[in-house]
Amino acid sequence: MLKSKLYLFVLILIIPGMYAQSPGNGYTDLVNPFIGTEGAGNTFPGAALPFGMVKLGPDSGDLLSNSGYVPDEDIKGFSHTHVSGTGGGAKYGNILVMPYTGPFELNGIRSAAANEKASPGYFSADLLDYDIKAQFTVSHRVGFHKYEFSGDATPGLLINAGSLLGEGHCCDENQELIGSEIQVISDSEIKGYSRVRGGWNKGGAYTVYFYAITDKPAISSATWKGEEISTTQKSRYNSGEKTGAFLEFDRNMKELNLKVGISFISSEKAKANLEKEVPHWDFEKLRQESSGKWEDMLNNIQVSTKNNDLKTIFYTALYHTMLMPTNRTGENPYWKSELPYYDDYYAIWDTYRATNPLLTLILPDRETQIVNSLLNIYQHEGYMPDSRSGNSTGRTQGGSNTDMVIADAILKGLEDIDYELAYEAMIQNAEIPPGGKQETNGRGGINKYIELGYVPAEYEPEKTDPSLHTPKLYDRAGTRTVEYAANDWAIAQVAKELGEEEAYKKYKKRASNWANLWRPVETEGVKGFIWPKRRDGSWVEDFSVEKYGSWGNFFYEANSWEYSFYVPQDVNSLIDSTGGKKEFIKRLDIFFENEHFKVDNEPSFFTPTLYTYAGYQYRTNERIRKIIEENYTAQRDGIPGNDDAGSMSAWLVFNSLGFYPNAGQDVYIITSPHFKEAILDIGNDKELILKAENLSDENIYIEKVLLNGSPLNRAWFRHSEIDEGGEMEFIMTSRPTDFGTKNLPPSLSDKGLK
């Protein structure tokens, strides 16, 4: 970040008109949307509102990048739909617009870019090949483009309804165009749509409609379909091919403004969205509004620190937690409902751990909407989604982790949710086998899990093409078993809240099923691992705890080192299984020191806090501090892995504030305060003030914690202790203390959990 800031500084001196900071002059100024765009983060650098439907940004290079953006590659245009931080086959990248100068060349329009700048709701770049400065801002469903032409060549504008990301991706995760349409309806208006299926979630067809209008009339226009260009056909109907249009403008035109309304309903709806949201041609006004909306989000947490990099890291992370899911209320083509509709859960497996709890804390109304959207999908499709994009529920990574989201919501008191309906949806997950749809719905292998207490390791012979959502029958048996057990505890808690005592007992019992795969094998001096077991109860010998898996393997996206710590519902029993607290601490140390911990991997998100469950809060604190220091920076490669719809970022936000949720419980573990002060707006005019007295580079340890002036005497707290706001004071010191050695966090087995 230092480098780019200096660069900006130079620019500011010499070209003041190109001052790139957000007009908000507040927390938005602290956000650098380029963080995570290099390295592994795959973050989206373009312009978007919080949870915004339009995500307008550059698509570069070979159009295989998940975010569209590829540093230093030629830009092919700016498309209106993206996701952020994702892996696998790319999604979206629809309705691509590109200004150019000189003669049009089909498939030949692209430009090197310089001076790329981004702030919340804004993106700009100089398109060097065409002498164009391009700026972008957005409303929720509209992209506003401002192009300044400085050369002499004829200005042109292309709108490509056939462009998309990830077309050539491998492994059945490619996006594929089903069809597209374009219509030049006047000398300043174009409409059409793009219909696409596939991508990482292997989703069905979705359609992105648009209506575009320029502030100056074109002097000529043409359309294309496939490879054929026509200046006479102004309308190209959908026959499965790629279509687009280009306009040419007066040679003397120096500035062109363009608004593009987007809809998932129709082009007419896209037009209505445009007319409603951006009835004017004032780019700067919309940019201010867009920035203001971000400011309203970001100032929900106000942190004080002299570490400017940390501030940038923090607010950029906070920004990244609010790009997804996408609010598509009013844009669902499949059903009508009073409930909100969000798309781009990508995936709940990633976000239930930190992102959803963060929203519950600082944006409870938003999280309520998101939970209701999951129920809306359940009502109409029969299961809540683990992943969803393009209006299509996609792959379930492990367990039915919407269960964790529901439990988190009810235990933290989110209102205006039909919890009876939510409970029904959880039971659907827990009891009704998804059968041939196991890759997308509910819990694959649930019959065997119910029968045996674990998902057995044997793979059924594959009967069908794995691309058809019917992978191996007990695929991901390890991940499924440990996550189903955690999910079952989530169901037990909701059952208890609803007075379903029998169900509470049933699911509480099932929540211990992780132990059925616990095998007392020893390696690297630690004993006991989650291990594949056959239907007949025998262990699979051909297995290694270091074996990293994915689809079709025993574990999904991790190995047994990581998953053998995943018992968030009953850490106490886990500790016992490993041989007691001393052995457990040793195991954790070996885990971190021998580099089995994967900072970029969700199954390890909660692991650093486990020291605290064994009475070693200071080790949690040290580990987390080190993880942040070594992995999160204010540079473009400053996110250690796929941000996964803001998941890495939410982890950072919580832990730098000094606590971290055990998702699906009402419990937070005190971790590693990084700010002298942090003021959290937790809704309903309530504030939670966090203070870290004596915090310094040396004073990183917690001596004691005062909650509303009284000693807390433990290294964890419940949501109900802070949900009315208040003040939590961390008294910091330079050496480990006995803070957190007593009154350990609750576990299922000690009945400390509700």
Added chain:
Amino acid sequence: MLKSKLYLFVLILIIPGMYAQSPGNGYTDLVNPFIGTEGAGNTFPGAALPFGMVKLGPDSGDLLSNSGYVPDEDIKGFSHTHVSGTGGGAKYGNILVMPYTGPFELNGIRSAAANEKASPGYFSADLLDYDIKAQFTVSHRVGFHKYEFSGDATPGLLINAGSLLGEGHCCDENQELIGSEIQVISDSEIKGYSRVRGGWNKGGAYTVYFYAITDKPAISSATWKGEEISTTQKSRYNSGEKTGAFLEFDRNMKELNLKVGISFISSEKAKANLEKEVPHWDFEKLRQESSGKWEDMLNNIQVSTKNNDLKTIFYTALYHTMLMPTNRTGENPYWKSELPYYDDYYAIWDTYRATNPLLTLILPDRETQIVNSLLNIYQHEGYMPDSRSGNSTGRTQGGSNTDMVIADAILKGLEDIDYELAYEAMIQNAEIPPGGKQETNGRGGINKYIELGYVPAEYEPEKTDPSLHTPKLYDRAGTRTVEYAANDWAIAQVAKELGEEEAYKKYKKRASNWANLWRPVETEGVKGFIWPKRRDGSWVEDFSVEKYGSWGNFFYEANSWEYSFYVPQDVNSLIDSTGGKKEFIKRLDIFFENEHFKVDNEPSFFTPTLYTYAGYQYRTNERIRKIIEENYTAQRDGIPGNDDAGSMSAWLVFNSLGFYPNAGQDVYIITSPHFKEAILDIGNDKELILKAENLSDENIYIEKVLLNGSPLNRAWFRHSEIDEGGEMEFIMTSRPTDFGTKNLPPSLSDKGLK
């Protein structure tokens, strides 16, 4: 029929210009599309091509009728999409057009009708309230309307994008409008769409787009949305409401022609369809073409009889077998494929028995397309559909009866089908539990069926709302068990054809599973019935063989009397189970005489032929002759039950020709010849000529059969014996003979089946 023919005759004499017969002057003249529109048939009387996408006909009364049409009720307009012969919640009825005169009244335009006339591809009616004669003809995707105005009031035309059938239907089977759009784009052009979900199959959203053009300009136009009418807003975008438009024309206009292109892709595609299929304004020309296409279909069977009613019954039935499924190749919004795409399988449970075998025999290329369409759906959605409409697979009635369609195809030698893929799709049905999607996919309860050899009778406690495709777990356990067993035999046969010997043995064994529910209880003097059995093997005592079931019950749409005959794969074993041939014949007699046989019910379709399996062909012959005589007429109520996409009709066609297929086998049973001669065009320039020598009202019995001049010596034949064409001669006589007493039809258990 006599009455309506007389009525026509009078009309022809007095108003020659209104001559209503088809211009084909061939077999189309013998079709009366009104047969089945009264009584229970629910047939569609409007204009459509064979397997045509547009089915343009009247929507009357309260818009709850399955076909749209209700005799003697006011017509509210003419919509472009329908199905024929269906029950339950209505489907389609989209894009309703209505001419009128005088002032427009929202929700008030309707008219009494007279002089309704219909022939293949044509419909007309006089709209008495407005003095309008309305005529309709069609191409595959275009409706052509011709309106003649004879009054003085201002002519008007409404196009309603928000109208649909079955909106108020009960039981979660209602159709619901998701949204609609209308745009008046010039004084002669309107476009828009209707987006709807639900109906009998509880399908997801489908969208019917249209583009409409008049041959004369309107002098004014207006649109509506909800209850609000505007003369200034020419475009109404989709905000979930009902929209429409109306045009007013010059007071002196006496004739208005209208073409409406339909598409499931877009309005632009609808326009392209219109321009491609009907580039002219010559109504009569299109009517001739339309009639000609039907003539080409109907003359595939040329029958000779002096019984004109029987001719009308026969050709109308043949016509009804070709209305569905709907060929939507090129109109699938969800994926691209080289394979054809058909929709409106409504349902395979109905059509696999007679309709699909009929198409295999006389339109093998069409049946090949239909099978490939099922595979296309399997490839993209994971299961072949049992029912499908509006691009959405819906309810599975009993077994996975696409298996029967595939077996029928391979055994009868249909080419250009990827049978390896088809076999994979069958295995998917047979092995992969559909879990929570059991109402729509594969075989519900398959795990238990595999484990126990039957689907147990216990209903699992209902976990979720039954409207969400998750009914009781072992819902329809009886129907499922007997049909799964028949389906397993279909799989066995395909496995054998593909050289999968182990699989052949496995599924052959499973094909006897029906016997696991055979309980030797006695009633009305017969012993042994399919009976509900619990998981533990005990029988359910609270059950009656007369208990008629539906969704959620042990049997679907029949009782144990009917289902206890449904063992088409192994009639010999069934006969043994009932106590031998003598007992079996007695049982059949009691079945028919005590009125347990339901002529309108598919599970009983094959039962009359069972006499032949016991050596009593003449009883089959007598029964079928009686069933036809008593239940099928040339009157409007001449179809005894829901025609079920032509199923009742296909039964009639086969049996009146004198044979009937055992679907999913290569076997036909000789039944009851009704024609002196019938010439079947069986494709590839081959003809099968059927002759019934000495046939008369008295000579209804078969003395012997000559196949290509040689005695057949049995009352059944294989498809391979006729697939090169040839001549089959039935020598008829006045009394029962020993024909068919020997060389009985083959069964699984006697190894007479492949």
